[in-house]
Amino acid sequence: MREASGTPRRRRPLRRALVAVVGVLGLAATATAVGGPAATAAAPPPPSGWTEVFVEDFDGPAGSGVNTADWQYATGTSYPGGPANWGTGEIETMTSSTDNVSLDGNGNLRITPRRDAAGNWTSGRIETNRTDFQPPAGGTLRVEGRIQVPNVTGPAAKGYWPAFWMLGAPYRGNYWNWPAVGELDILENTQGLNTVWATMHCGTAPGGPCNEHSGIGGSTTCTGTTCQAGFHTYRLEWDRSTSLEEIRFSVDGHTFHTVRENQVDATTWANATDHGFYIILNVAMGGGFPDAFGGGPDAGTEPGHPMLVDYVQVLSSDGSGTTPPPDGSRDAYGTIQAESYDDQSGVGTETTSDTGGGRNIGFLADGDWALYRGVEFGSIPARQFSARVAGGAPAGVSGLVEVRLDSRTAAPVGSFAVGTTGGWQSWRTVPANIDAVTGTHDVYLTFTSGSPADFVNVNWFGFGH
Template sequence: MSDTSGIPHRRRRLRRALVAALGTLGLAAAAATVASPAANASAPTPPSGWTQVFLDDFNGPAGSGVNTSTWQYDTGTSYPGGAANWGTGEVETMTSSTSNVSLDGNGNLLITPRRDASGHWTSGRIETTRTDFQPPAGGKLRVQARIQLPNVTGAAAKGYWPAFWMLGAPFRGNYQNWPAVGELDIMENVQGLNTDWATMHCGTNPGGPCNETSGIGGSTSCAGTTCQAGFHTYSMEWDRSTSPEEIRFYLDGVNFHTVRANQVDATTWSNATNHGYFIILNVAMGGGFPGAFGGGPDGGTEPGHPMVVDYVQVLSSGGGGGTTPPPSGNRDAYSAIQAESYDSQSGVMTESTTDTGGGQNIGALANGDWALYKGVNFGSTAATQFYARVASGAASGVSGLVEVRLDSRSNAPVGSFAVANTGGWQSWRTVPANIGSVTGTHDVYLTFTSGQPADFVNVNWFDFGH
């Protein structure tokens, strides 16, 4: 979300398994089905071949704030040490007040700009705590939201600037490395116009390979109802299965803008895409983008018109590259069992690891997730030890248990160990645990239990000992 003259507004692991890819048309069609005029709709079930890795459908009591384990509030007029007025010349102060950011009790999030008696504007801006949203190697990531833009047009809409967008993870805590770290504007709108703008920012500012500060952008109009009069689905699909890599933007399932890796040099593309992203929702007032379309806000601008967000959903597809398949026979309990060789799972994704030996690890492991490994042969001499190669970049105060259960997820664990931050999601250590004596051949479940909803561990491999 950047203007035409300055800096923009401003991992945990992806939360679900990566499975075989589905063509874009199938997903686009699925997305198109949710752009109904209803005020609230459930997020669409992921199409075959896609896995949901994030969802907030904003269910909760009317007047309550967002879930702060999922979202964090940006407040004031800049990031700490960052550019003033969010780098774009906006005039509002962002707050965490429920007068600016709240649930409506009907499954929607409201971000509402307000003006006080002295003419000072406040509004809301939230971003995901997770910064790890990116496609798997050779796969796809889709980020989408069903939104009704502030229902105000004409002179009363002067200065309104709602947006649904993403920033590269290295921006968080730095705030000086834009646009090199990348920005993906899935939806921007100004002045109550019936127009959806989508843009990729990258390279250097001003100018550079990505034409900053304008970026590489495209636009389209909302059909049926205007962007302001009804809900529409705004989506981005980042596709690493194509050559060159593509980032595609959609309105109600229709692709209207595509950015390809070969449009810029390799270094620029890598700097902008070789990392995760976080998601932002906000309504700005004033700044460079509205300034390019007449300016504002002014005395005729009407406060109090919210951006209404039904849900935000992230889907992942494909990847496969190098995942260890389940063995055709029994596994040896006393040799390393690659965590990605599961027979079944819930809530698990795979990704490349930097641990010794390379390959892949499983990640996105949080409370309630599990992975099944069939036919683990413990032999006739009882195993009494369990070892797992784990890493964690969990936030302070976030921890959980890695548990071993035999033959059924409903059976009590035979052993477990606790894990918290190890120094990063690829900072690996081998953790031992005592287990009850186990002989014979069993199906082994790794289960993950935590008192917090956040992802807390990655696992590369595990084995057992006497």
């Protein structure tokens, strides 16, 4: 989190800029969510145009293990001959014991970390036997799970690291070709924070085209109920039906992070995606990711809080036209929700009290930006821009909301100034003229100020002729 001298910035949600997972294998490193109900639910039937290729409802007697026809246990502290501590620095020993991995008798899987009298931690990690999960040519793969992360917060949650994620099939049996073979982290949570992270790992480590060991990640919060207090549906959609292959991550149906193939070089993308994947569910204790948020576990960490998994489902669409259009294709003349960004720096989201509810982006200050890909302006030039904004900065603090096309360093095509509007949820619609724009562009909202303080929130924006 960036802080500057002078007027302090508002406290914002923890963001992916803080994520620095140290180790050889980066575990599930991630807009808005609607709280899921707490009751057990079966996996939903496939929507029109989708085919179910795998499902696990975790039905069975309380205290029984998982179905080994579909799942295998990863046990010990590493794969055979692979990096120690699963490559991440985590400290638990994974077991196949029903003390750590079992069904609860109500249609849920429980993965429960335990600590013995000597202070040694055990937990559980299961993986699909299948390693062939990938979209068909020209189609889309959807992988989702309905999950409640361990219901523990504060100091008692130090070191907890639940995850729902996928590894490239070439990793199984090799264990030294990460991150080149790809990792897709659908859900990561740590330290009992009400934050969800989603990440793609690829390329080389450290550094490389995918910024390892952090990867290409985004994050959001759970709403309605916190991630710990209730079930939420975490989803990946890997889409080969668009001109640019892309991988979208969502919580409760809201896409908050997208990775596209043109964000890395062609070889890196091919090495990470031209094969199947397998699915992993686990709760680690300690390691690089918890270390980035305060460390643990320690003497104050409470064992015995399980991650609950209601179902895991994999669907496939053949790309015949029934797949919903990707979120990156946007009508310039409609309402573009600000929290639907594809990438960002310095941006947080929060619940808005503006008309219509939902979320806004906030905590915006000098140098922050948000990216909205594939905004379609058509052949008649757009000449107007408007945005729904609010500002609660102190007197004398103001800044510019700017529109840039295709590059955040391009000259702005338009802008308007914002000072205080009377509060961070005191909303008004501000118009501005812009240079004539036609065609399809990636739109950047950039925020510029002479002060380091936050100066604006944005709920939505759009364009006009």
